[in-house]
């Protein structure tokens with residue numbers, strides 16, 4: 283059983299079917315085809331306004347390109363210190379930003395607070411020797427599995443406006459956050475001040491389907507050239523776009539995300555009921571962060587269950603991982619089966635009882 287990430291499973295059937303259908307015949311290359319045009323129009327419908335859309339094959343490419351258009355080479359981009367852009371992309375954003383820097387701030391569950399961002403921006407010296415802040419990047423869902431609510435997004439948007447920062451959202455788990463909040467894509471993005479979005483579909487049923495959705499036309503100006511230079515203008519673009527047709531059709535993407543979130547909730551509630559187990563913070567989307575005894579960790583691993591240990595950097599004040607404990611991350615996906623969650627909980631329950639008897 284694999285709870286290591288939501289990209290350990292393949293693509294969902296409607297996405298694969300859409301690729302098969304798009305595969306037939308010949309069409310214009312490099313995105314000049316009717317499927318890509320249809321999908322661009324669909325993005326505009328979904329976001330209830332004109333948007334510029336650029337496709338990418340990885341979330342790293344989408345983030346790096348989005349940030350490169352938002353931050354000049356001499357600028358600073360603020361993010362959480364555990365953000366994927368700063369921690370897990372091998373410097374790609376900085377590489378594509380041509381010298382601009384990412385700077386990471388702390389925050390519980392890998393979430394940033396508007397007040398902290400504002401205080402940090404105000405604390406920066408303003409001289410030609412120092413890089414001026416030019417953008418804020420947040421992850422929705424956060425790397426700690428938490429979801430920014432609409433008020434928190436609005437507050438961050440207001441800080442960005444006040445201080446002239448471009449507001450980037452890494453939406454690798456956009457759908458999971460959206461269904462958790464029960465709002466519209468527009469409400470979770472540009473209506474709260476988001477300027478540019480990395481819209482991820484790969485983790486939620488896509489094969490390799492990422493898009494940069496731009497709400498500020500000036501940020502889109504050179505993105506096609508940047509994309510080409512990054513090798514992200516895809517010759518058979520219709521096969522990338524087709525994935526989004528399958529993804530959006532009949533609200534498949536929302537159903538997938540709801541399922542993943544429901545599985546994570548069941549997992550989270552079951553684990554939290556076990557003696558010696560507590561959640562580092564609440565489960566709000568499709569990721570669960572329990573602090574578990576080593577004995578339980580051993581029992582789960584012995585049963586072949588895959589998941590990852592997690593950093594303790596963003597624990598709430600007063601919380602800590604004791605000796606004999608470990609903080610781990612378990613991720614549910616669109617393909618997680620209910621019986622896998624039950625089986626994991628059974629194994630965990632007997633692991634805990636055995637530990638108590640020892």
Ligand SMILES: Cc1ncc(COP(=O)(O)O)c(C=O)c1O
Pocket residue numbers: 339340341342343345366367421424425452454484
């Ligand atoms: C928060 C976040 N952003 C972006 C990504 C995209 O990364 P990749 O380049 O592997 O598609 C991931 C994947 O793990 C992620 O968790």
